[in-house]
Amino acid sequence: xxxxxxxxxxxxxxxxxxxxxxxxxxxxxxxxxxxxxxxxxxxxxxxxxxxxxxxxxxxxxxxxxxxxxxxxxxxxxxxxxxxxxxxxxxxxxxxxxxxxxxxxxxxxxxxxxxxxxxxxxxxxxxxxxxxxxxxxxxxxxxxxxxxxxxxxxxxxxxxxxxxxxxxxxxxxxxxxxxxxxxxxxxxxxxxxxxxxxxxxxxxxxxxxxxxxxxxxxxxxxxxxxxxxxxxxxxxxxxxxxxxxxxxxxxxxxxxxxxxxxxxxxxxxxxxxxxxxxxxxxxxxxxxxxxxxxxxxxxxxxxxxxxxxxxxxxxxxxxxxxxxxxxxxxxxxxxxxxxxxxxxxxxxxxxxxxxxxxxxxxxxxxxxxxxxxxxxxxxxxxxxxxxxxxxxx
Numbered sequence: 001x002x003x004x005x006x007x008x009x010x011x012x013x014x015x016x017x018x019x020x021x022x023x024x025x026x027x028x029x030x031x032x033x034x035x036x037x038x039x040x041x042x043x044x045x046x047x048x049x050x051x052x053x054x055x056x057x058x059x060x061x062x063x064x065x066x067x068x069x070x071x072x073x074x075x076x077x078x079x080x081x082x083x084x085x086x087x088x089x090x091x092x093x094x095x096x097x098x099x100x101x102x103x104x105x106x107x108x109x110x111x112x113x114x115x116x117x118x119x120x121x122x123x124x125x126x127x128x129x130x131x132x133x134x135x136x137x138x139x140x141x142x143x144x145x146x147x148x149x150x151x152x153x154x155x156x157x158x159x160x161x162x163x164x165x166x167x168x169x170x171x172x173x174x175x176x177x178x179x180x181x182x183x184x185x186x187x188x189x190x191x192x193x194x195x196x197x198x199x200x201x202x203x204x205x206x207x208x209x210x211x212x213x214x215x216x217x218x219x220x221x222x223x224x225x226x227x228x229x230x231x232x233x234x235x236x237x238x239x240x241x242x243x244x245x246x247x248x249x250x251x252x253x254x255x256x257x258x259x260x261x262x263x264x265x266x267x268x269x270x271x272x273x274x275x276x277x278x279x280x281x282x283x284x285x286x287x288x289x290x291x292x293x294x295x296x297x298x299x300x301x302x303x304x305x306x307x308x309x310x311x312x313x314x315x316x317x318x319x320x321x322x323x324x325x326x327x328x329x330x331x332x333x334x335x336x337x338x339x340x341x342x343x344x345x346x347x348x349x350x351x352x353x354x355x356x357x358x359x360x361x362x363x364x365x366x367x368x369x370x371x372x373x374x375x376x377x378x379x380x381x382x383x384x385x386x387x388x389x390x391x392x
Contacts, residue, residue: 001027009038028171029142033155034163036140040118042069044142047120048167050074050227055122057196057219060239062122063102063129064224065114070232070247072113074224075105075240076216084108087268089284090132100128105240107136110261111288113244118142118163125150133157137285144169193387195222200360200383204372207381213238214335214358214381221337222360222389228339230390233347235262235354236335242266243354251340255347259354266331266355267295267324277313286311295319331355339389341365345374352378362388 003020004027017038021027029044036044043066050071054062060076077098080090088108094100099121107114119133121143130150133141140163141154154164178187197215199222220241221234228234228246231254235243243262248254267273268291276294278287290311293302299318302308308315336351338361348371351359359375363384375382 001030003027004031006041007035007037014038023174028168030166032146032151032164032166034140034158034161036163036165039068040140040163043067043118044120044140044165044167046227047071047118048142050223051120051122052169053195053223053226054220057194057223058216061099061102063099063106064120065106065117066120067113067117070229071106071224071227071241071244072117073106073109073241073244074220075102075109076220077102078105078239080104083269083274086274089135089287094128094131097126097128099123099126100132103129103132107132109240109242109265110244111284112292113261115285115288125154127153130154135284139163140165142167191226191389191391193226193389195219195226199385199387202384202386203381204363204368204384205375205380205382207376207379210358210381210383214333217335218337218358218360218383221335222385225337225339225389225391227391230339230392232391233258233336233338235259235351235356236337237262237331237333237355242334251338251343252346252350255338255350259350262331262334262354263328264292264295266328267319270319270323270327272317272319272323276316278311279313282311295324328353328355333357335360337361339391341368341388342371343367345370347371348374348378348380352380356380359383360385362386 003018006017008015009017019041047064047066050064051062058076062076064074065072080101088104090104116137118139119141124145125143126147127149130153134153142165144167154162175190177190178185200215200218217236221236224234224241225232231248231251232246233254234241235258242265243258245254245258290302332355334355335358336356341362341364343365357380359380359382
């Protein structure tokens with residue numbers, strides 16, 4: 001198959017729409033179920049590259065949850081804690097595999113952003129992973145293969161219309177890539193940069209300590225950034241991205257956005273949040289939305305009389321600013337990657353508030369000394385990679 005007709009482009013008015021190979025070669029994918037659209041394939045191909053590189057760099061199965069051509073979450077297949085299982089809505093009856101662990105982490109880190117996502121998996125999708133995908137609101141999945149049981153489960157989603165794509169894991173694209181904007185063709189060499197532990201060797205802070213667990217988290221952050229619309233920063237911890245800020249014109253705004261997502265990830269682990277008295281029958285999406293409101297600044301919208309009764313058996317106590325601040329102080333050893341240099345120390349100040357201890361960024365700012373000094377003030381370890389990771 002050399003080309004595939006799509007329903008429409010980014011929007012319904014953008015027709016005709018298709019994907020095709022210019023060199024008469026075969027497309028590296030097979031659509032096993034559904035009819036993926038233009039944005040679905042943008043997410044699928046970017047996500048596949050991300051998980052393929054994570055697997056190569058760490059040796060662990062990897063998964064990512066993509067929305068609007070940026071990852072909402074990315075992770076490798078480390079075991080889940082009991083707390084993580086609960087905040088990610090993982091069914092205790094499902095026997096988890098490493099790939100299922102990776103998917104649960106990728107989907108669960110920012111469940112608000114992952115709603116209606118496109119999933120990418122580094123390995124053959126197994127039954128355990130398919131069972132985790134089954135109850136989630138999602139547009140589709142791409143993987144190098146599917147077990148018979150997994151394919152049967154996935155094909156039943158969305159009344160049989162769920163998009164299931166198989167990609168050839170041996171496919172190698174041309175070294176030069178092109179795209180058109182306003183009728184003008186752009187051409188550049190593909191970003192084939194290999195990100196591994198050696199990428200982090202230039203430590204410029206007084207603290208030189210960089211344990212293997214932090215190296216894995218920084219690698220996850222940097223590879224995630226490689227496929228995130230710029231400007232972008234990524235907070236990571238425990239084998240997964242916990243806060244991704246994409247497409248912000250100002251880097252400090254990006255750092256704040258991603259930091260607030262990392263904070264929300266940790267706030268959801270507070271017993272006060274985990275034990276919210278939800279009514280039976282309240283669905284996952286409504287629970288996610290309620291939790292997001294409860295831990296945010298607009299909690300009064302949720303706790304107003306006439307509203308809280310829809311979701312809870314009793315009115316929850318307010319999660320005060322002081323309580324949140326005290327709980328967030330327990331989030332430590334967080335890693336932070338940036339796709340370009342930090343121009344000011346204010347980014348590090350904001351990162352410190354979200355428990356960041358390890359930083360990787362290109363360096364090269366005229367204020368590098370100020371950024372290093374701010375890291376030293378908090379005892380952080382920072383590597384200069386020397387390489388920018390812009391993605392558009």
